[in-house]
Amino acid sequence: MSTPLIEMRDIEKHFGAVIALGGVSFDVNAGEVHCLLGDNGAGKSTFIKTMSGVHKPSKGTILIDGKEMNFKSPRDAMEVGIATVYQDLAMIPLMSVTRNFWMGNEPIKKFGPFSTMDFKKANEITMVEMKKMGINLREPGQAVGTLSGGERQTVAIARAVYFGAKLLILDEPTSALGVRQTANVLANVDRVRSQGIGVVFITHNVRHAMAVGDRFTVLNRGKTLGTAKRGEITPEELQDMMAGGQELATLEGSLGGTV
Amino acid sequence: MTDERIKQISKFRRAMIRPELGAIAGAILVFVFFMMIAGDSGMFSPKGIQNWTVVSAQFAIIAVGASLLMIAGEFDLSVGSMIGFAGIVIAILSVQWGWPVWAAIMTAFVVCIALGALNGFLVIKTGLPSFIVTLAFLYILRGMTIWLSITTTQKTIIGGVKQAAEGDWLAPLFGGTVLKGLFQWFADMGMLDTFTRGNRIGQPVVEGVPMLVVWALGLIIFGQWLLTKTRFGNWIFAVGGDPQAARYVGVPVNRVKMLMFMFTAFTATVFATAQVMEFGSAAADRGLLKEFEAIICVVIGGALLTGGYGSVVGAALGALIFGVVQQGLFFSGAESSLFRVFLGTILILAVILNTYIRRMITGER
Known part of the structure; x- marks a missing residue:
């Protein structure tokens, strides 16, 4: 098998006396959706923040295309093609779609010593990229606040892909969305995968994970409970692993197995 | 292909959601109002126009700084105190210490911009609201200003700057007037009243455009261009809209905030220098309440107190409303x-x- 896009080996992260991650290993290949599942407090957020350069791991190594890396800031991670779309921090509602799309990567036009943002180019590309993702904008100057939650996630995904992400980390992209919007976002995740981009899909919803995942890793209390390939595991097994087994089993019994 | 769920918005509604809208409507209202009640009082004579233009320009200078800072999500309550401080620094250095005026002005700029940077540094490093940090500087700088003035001259007003500034190359950039020839020509053509008595007989009643107004226009144009047309402007919006989201896409949030604090201090110093050159003196109580007046201009101009939204032109219109009303009530x-x-x-x-x-x-x- 070829070298994974990213390989995280025995990552540990301690915050003072708290061990948030106690040796997690994880890898993602190109053109693959690797789902990271876990209940609240399992360490998912800490783990992806380590992957995207926000946190420095206390122990362990990060390999990008087989080369060891030390991220000092999110910028470093971005430079090697790791893009993260955070659930609630994806977009700034008061700014236009164009301004959001290009934020941090604004195209420049020069007039002698002055350089301005090239709005013509920015607007055109934004419209085209949005259309590819199935969003029809009224105008690129439209404020992001007028878009639905799913559309905002989609804009953020489109932005990451456009700016050359090789690895896309999606932090609970579907957790606040309705059925229809979830389906749209999942379809876009599939589209991104078909372009050869590796996707880390964080969720605590087993059904969303099963819908697009190629591999599944479950985190519990800062440790991996193992990785399974698609078809090797049932949703029920995943659910049980996430909850740490027994407690949920009793709960589920009283709720009729619908959780 | 269009989405049937997206309503086409009317031109009117689109015009409505410009930040400057309220300020434009307000400015028109204010002008109509004073045309009606003070139309024959000389308010709209050349001299009257000069009067409220200068007052509005003063407000506009600090409003440009305050608006960019507010859009970047921060306040500066030390603007008024900094105006007093900068003025006293210029006066002490030039009149008391006998420095050339240009050196005194430059020193005031350097010191004040450094103080702006300190404001920014404290806000960024401590994570405290800028409201508190700059409130502290409102008191510190005002106290320092009075103390400096009293310990060096036993007075709170230091005069004699005009004499000191005579022949200085930098001072006219703040205190002079431009386009004198054009205004003289207007007068010669009979389009502008002239003095009919005294030693300035034959000269136009309005000598030219005060540098204060030139500074205001320059800063407004620069601010508006920076905010709406450049990459840095996009960062200002982003930083004020959501600093964390901006940071995640690589916007240098701290640098943007720091520069905006420094720019606000710069505008306060421009205000102070122009005022000192105009009056020929500095006083320790100058600039009182200016921080709030600047913020009011900015808010009238459509900026949100929470940051991320606003307009420099709007703030300038806010300043115009401010100036016209203040002088209009007088007229x-x-x-x-x-x-x-x-x-x-x-x-x-x-x-x-x-x-x-x-x-x-x-x-x-």
Whole structure:
């Protein structure tokens, strides 16, 4: 098998006396959706923040295309093609779609010593990229606040892909969305995968994970409970692993197995 | 292909959701109002126009700095104290210490911009609200100003700057007037009144455009261009809209905030220098309440107090409304204390309108 896009080996992260991650290993290949599942407090957020350069791991190594890396800031991670779309921090509602799309990567036009943002180019590309993702904008100057939650996630995904992400980390992209919007976002995740981009899909919803995942890793209390390939595991097994087994089993019994 | 769920918005509604809208409407209203009640008082004579233009320009200079800073999500309450401080620094250095005026002005700029940077540094490093940090500097700088003035001269007003500035190359950039020839030509053509008596007989009543106005226009154009046309402007919006989201996409949030604090200090120093050159003196109580007046201009101009939204042109129109009303009440012979009543009222109305506009933009209900 070829070298994974990213390989995280025995990552540990301690915050003072708290061990948030106690040796997690994880890898993602190109053109693959690797789902990271876990209940609240399992360490998912800490783990992806380590992957995207926000946190420095206390122990362990990060390999990008087989080369060891030390991220000092999110910028470093971005430079090697790791893009993260955070659930609630994806977009700034008061700014236009164009301004959001290009934020941090604004195209420049020069007039002698002055350089301005090239709005013509920015607007055109934004419209085209949005259309590819199935969003029809009224105008690129439209404020992001007028878009639905799913559309905002989609804009953020489109932005990451456009700016050359090789690895896309999606932090609970579907957790606040309705059925229809979830389906749209999942379809876009599939589209991104078909372009050869590796996707880390964080969720605590087993059904969303099963819908697009190629591999599944479950985190519990800062440790991996193992990785399974698609078809090797049932949703029920995943659910049980996430909850740490027994407690949920009793709960589920009283709720009729619908959780 | 269009989405049937997206309603086409009318041109009117699109015009409504510009941040400057309230300020444009306000400015028109204010002009119509004073044309009616003070039209024959000389308010709209050349001299009268110069009068309220200069006052508005003063407000506009600090409003440009305050608006960019507010859009970047921060306040500076030390602007007024910094105006007093910068003035006293210039006066002490030039009059008391005998420095050339240009050196005194440059030193004031360097010191004040450094203080702006300190404000920014403390806000960024401590994570405290800029309201508190700059409130502290409001007191520190005012106290320092009075103390410096009294320990060096036993007075709180230092005069004699005009004499010291004679022949200086930098001072006219703040205190002079430009386009004198053009105004003389207007007068010669009979388009502008001239003095009919005294030693300035034959000269136009309005000598030219005061540098204060040139500074105001320059800063407004620069600010508006920076905010709406450049990459840095996009960062200002992003930083004020959501600093964390901006940081995640690689916007240098701290640098943007720091530069905006420094720019605000720069505008305060421009204000102070122009005032010192105009009066020929510096006083320790100059600039009192200017920080709030700047913020009011900015809010009238459509900026949100929470950052991420606003306009430099709007803030400048806010300054125009401010200047016209303050001088208009004077021309119409109204009690000047009414000015504050008006200010409070227009502030509330502006904030209500802004909140409503924000709901329209973001589609919140």
